Amino acid sequence: MQAIAPEPIELHGAEAGLTPRRMVGIGLVVGLITIYGLAMIGGTMKAAQGNLVHLAPQTFYALLTLHGAGMISVVVLLTAVAHWYFLRNLLKLRVEVLLFSVVATVWGLLAAGAAVLGGGFGPGWTFLYPLPFIGTTWPAWSTGLFFIGVLFVGIGFAIFLLDILAGVIREYGGILQGLAFDTFFPKLRRPGKEVAPPTVIAATMVALDGLLTVAAGTVLVVALLARWASPTFPIDPLWIKNLTFFFGHTIANLTIYLSAGVIYAVLPAYTGRPWNTNKIYTLSWATSLLFVPWAWPHHLYMDFVQAPWLQLFGEASTYIATIPSAVVTIFGALLLVYRSNMRWRIGSVFFMAGLLGWLVGGIAAMLDATIPFNDVLHNTLWVPAHFHTYLLGGVFLFVIGFASYFVGEKAPPRAIVKVWEWLFFIGLVGFLLMFYAGGIDGVPRREATPPTPGPQLAAIATGFVVILLLGMTALLIEIWMRARRHAITGEGEGL
Amino acid sequence: MIAGKQLIILVLDIALSAIVIVAFAWVVASTRRPTAQSAVQSGGYRLRRSWGWFYGVLLAGAFTATIWSIPYAWAQPAQGSSDPLVVHVVAHQFSFTMPQRLPADRLIKFVVTSSDVNHGFGIYDPQGRLLGQVQAMPDYSNVFYFTFRQPGTYTIRCMELCGVGHSDMFQKLAIYPTQTGSSAASLPGE
Numbered sequence: 161m162q163a164i165a166p167e168p169i170e171l172h173g174a175e176a177g178l179t180p181r182r183m184v185g186i187g188l189v190v191g192l193i194t195i196y197g198l199a200m201i202g203g204t205m206k207a208a209q210g211n212l213v214h215l216a217p218q219t220f221y222a223l224l225t226l227h228g229a230g231m232i233s234v235v236v237l238l239t240a241v242a243h244w245y246f247l248r249n250l251l252k253l254r255v256e257v258l259l260f261s262v263v264a265t266v267w268g269l270l271a272a273g274a275a276v277l278g279g280g281f282g283p284g285w286t287f288l289y290p291l292p293f294i295g296t297t298w299p300a301w302s303t304g305l306f307f308i309g310v311l312f313v314g315i316g317f318a319i320f321l322l323d324i325l326a327g328v329i330r331e332y333g334g335i336l337q338g339l340a341f342d343t344f345f346p347k348l349r350r351p352g353k354e355v356a357p358p359t360v361i362a363a364t365m366v367a368l369d370g371l372l373t374v375a376a377g378t379v380l381v382v383a384l385l386a387r388w389a390s391p392t393f394p395i396d397p398l399w400i401k402n403l404t405f406f407f408g409h410t411i412a413n414l415t416i417y418l419s420a421g422v423i424y425a426v427l428p429a430y431t432g433r434p435w436n437t438n439k440i441y442t443l444s445w446a447t448s449l450l451f452v453p454w455a456w457p458h459h460l461y462m463d464f465v466q467a468p469w470l471q472l473f474g475e476a477s478t479y480i481a482t483i484p485s486a487v488v489t490i491f492g493a494l495l496l497v498y499r500s501n502m503r504w505r506i507g508s509v510f511f512m513a514g515l516l517g518w519l520v521g522g523i524a525a526m527l528d529a530t531i532p533f534n535d536v537l538h539n540t541l542w543v544p545a546h547f548h549t550y551l552l553g554g555v556f557l558f559v560i561g562f563a564s565y566f567v568g569e570k571a572p573p574r575a576i577v578k579v580w581e582w583l584f585f586i587g588l589v590g591f592l593l594m595f596y597a598g599g600i601d602g603v604p605r606r607e608a609t610p611p612t613p614g615p616q617l618a619a620i621a622t623g624f625v626v627i628l629l630l631g632m633t634a635l636l637i638e639i640w641m642r643a644r645r646h647a648i649t650g651e652g653e654g655l
Numbered sequence: 656m657i658a659g660k661q662l663i664i665l666v667l668d669i670a671l672s673a674i675v676i677v678a679f680a681w682v683v684a685s686t687r688r689p690t691a692q693s694a695v696q697s698g699g700y701r702l703r704r705s706w707g708w709f710y711g712v713l714l715a716g717a718f719t720a721t722i723w724s725i726p727y728a729w730a731q732p733a734q735g736s737s738d739p740l741v742v743h744v745v746a747h748q749f750s751f752t753m754p755q756r757l758p759a760d761r762l763i764k765f766v767v768t769s770s771d772v773n774h775g776f777g778i779y780d781p782q783g784r785l786l787g788q789v790q791a792m793p794d795y796s797n798v799f800y801f802t803f804r805q806p807g808t809y810t811i812r813c814m815e816l817c818g819v820g821h822s823d824m825f826q827k828l829a830i831y832p833t834q835t836g837s838s839a840a841s842l843p844g845e
């Protein structure tokens with residue numbers, strides 16, 4: 161073989177300008193790198209709780225705030241980008257709008273990061289009034305800067321959602337059609353148009369509830385900014401607590417519904433089966449649309465002054481909001497996979513594991529959302545236990561699965577990948593079990609120095625975090641190397 | 656160690672999660688003998704219908720069962736009639752202003768508020784088990800009925816992030832037996 165001069169390599173998709181594919185790739189890289197850093201912070205917090213490293217309490221609470229706010233924002237960003245990737249084949253969406261949203265989110269994160277790392281802002285990611293203002297250990301500028309950062313993240317998300325809503329109306333003629341109500345009222349359907357696929361139904365629901373959430377979040381943050389500027393600005397602690405959890409619960413919850421849109425698009429590729437939908441899907445997503453925004457009162461069960469009907473309605477809504485997931489989406493996914501010719505790749509493994517995490521976390525969430533159980537679970541480690549199960553063990557797995565799908569995985573993975581997957585999942589499960597153990601033992605969450613058995617459990621959990629991070633690093637490198645290879649061979653998404 | 660409500664929760668959580676995990680494992684294993692979608696779809700839809708009904712009834716049952724045992728005063732009218740001992744609790748950054756000794760076997764009406772930020776008021780028994788809690792919120796008073804069943808040294812712990820000293824915000828509460836009647840009675844193990 162003779163040596164040949166290297167030829168200029170024609171990169172796949174390297175046309176001039178910002179292609180949708182490249183934009184999604186940028187979003188994924190930015191998001192995953194940020195998650196990586198925030199996960200290290202998470203591990204550091206565990207190590208501090210386990211007395212393996214020393215952190216001053218104000219440092220611990222600053223890191224806790226950054227980890228929580230950062231993770232939620234990044235996971236919203238990543239699931240939104242993944243969902244967008246499929247939506248742009250179904251709706252006319254503008255890549256510039258996505259770019260704007262990503263940039264706004266990144267600016268918001270940078271501002272919040274500066275407020276936390278530079279100023280030490282640390283009232284937790286829910287920044288419950290009046291904690292940002294009373295007995296603080298951080299300068300006032302960091303309070304204001306953090307809220308401005310949150311506003312940026314909210315603006316980025318709102319623009320993204322508005323573009324989707326506009327796309328749905330342009331393509332299907334209206335919001336009702338986006339929710340597939342034309343399965344019940346065929347007159348609504350545009351001539352020559354098919355009923356909206358589930359990816360679009362999910363997008364319409366997320367857009368509506370998401371805009372409601374961003375509106376609430378804006379009111380919340382503007383009120384806090386007013387209080388920041390003028391200490392006499394009147395704020396009612398109970399009202400703002402409701403607003404805070406309406407915003408915080410719903411935004412975190414919506415990442416699951418963004419993920420559902422991705423699952424509807426991806427599982428058919430791995431199973432080689434179409435995801436058939438019918439009227440049940442319309443009803444199911446309408447139920448989510450109506451009840452997801454009513455679940456927040458379960459965060460205020462221990463505020464006994466709260467109006468009785470809200471407490472009961474909160475419990476009922478939380479229960480009802482699980483029906484679409486349990487009976488339609490997750491059941492539908494299992495039915496699609498059942499006896500299919502499933503191609504097992506990193507993507508499909510992570511999507512299935514994520515669905516399981518969603519369910520298992522959901523079960524723990526429902527127990528917590530049951531009023532007579534809540535008085536021994538509220539604000540214990542049971543809370544981070546369940547939400548890490550469906551955010552880290554659910555939504556984040558969907559993100560990794562999507563990244564792998566996006567890069568393209570026609571060939572089965574190398575044998576060694578099994579090892580990385582085992583490392584990742586062993587670390588994940590061990591880490592989560594320690595959270596649950598702490599919760600059932602009544603160890604409160606958000607403790608810089610938790611009471612026993614908190615430190616012992618945290619020390620063990622730190623070991624599992626290390627294993628998890630090792631597996632995660634190897635898997636992300638694997639996916640990255642595959643992306644480099646495929647950039648040369650020109651292999652695209654999917655299988 | 657793990658007892659009472661916590662035990663019920665743990666058993667329910669493990670049992671329900673186990674069912675889900677087995678179902679997933681079964682579906683994953685089924686992909687080793689693939690078949691056409693048309694061969695499984697209608698059976699799946701029938702199963703979905705039964706599962707939907709079952710799940711709906713389960714939720715309705717759970718909801719009905721739980722509303723009879725909620726801790727709010729308005730839901731427990733019987734408590735109001737039995738002449739409770741009224742105890743005021745004010746939470747601050749980072750301590751509670753409240754009595755340090757209280758009687759066992761007496762219905763206590765805690766009226767809990769805060770002088771600054773949101774705090775929590777969690778009651779841990781002498782073995783360290785969390786028995787119940789309520790939030791301490793500025794400008795509002797939460798009324799929380801509670802009866803200490805056994806004498807001993809309890810711990811009151813803040814359950815809401817309230818600032819840099821949150822982890823240090825706990826204090827002892829001595830519960831003395833009512834038979835001895837007087838608050839000067841000595842405590843077991845003291």
Ligand code: HEM
Nearest residue numbers: 199202203205206228231235284285544551552605606607
């Ligand atoms: C390896 C990965 C991760 C580790 C080691 C980790 C660790 C932690 C720890 C130790 C806490 C504090 C719990 C407490 O004592 O209250 C925490 C809180 C939290 N984590 Fe994670 N976490 C990880 C991933 C994630 C992910 C992927 C998300 C979301 C998508 C997330 C969202 C949150 C939130 C919202 C909080 C609450 C913050 C607050 O209380 O203000 N975490 N995490």
Ligand SMILES: [Cu+2]
Nearest residue numbers: 774813817824
């Ligand atoms: Cu406190």
Ligand SMILES: [Cu+2]
Nearest residue numbers: 813815817821
């Ligand atoms: Cu506290």
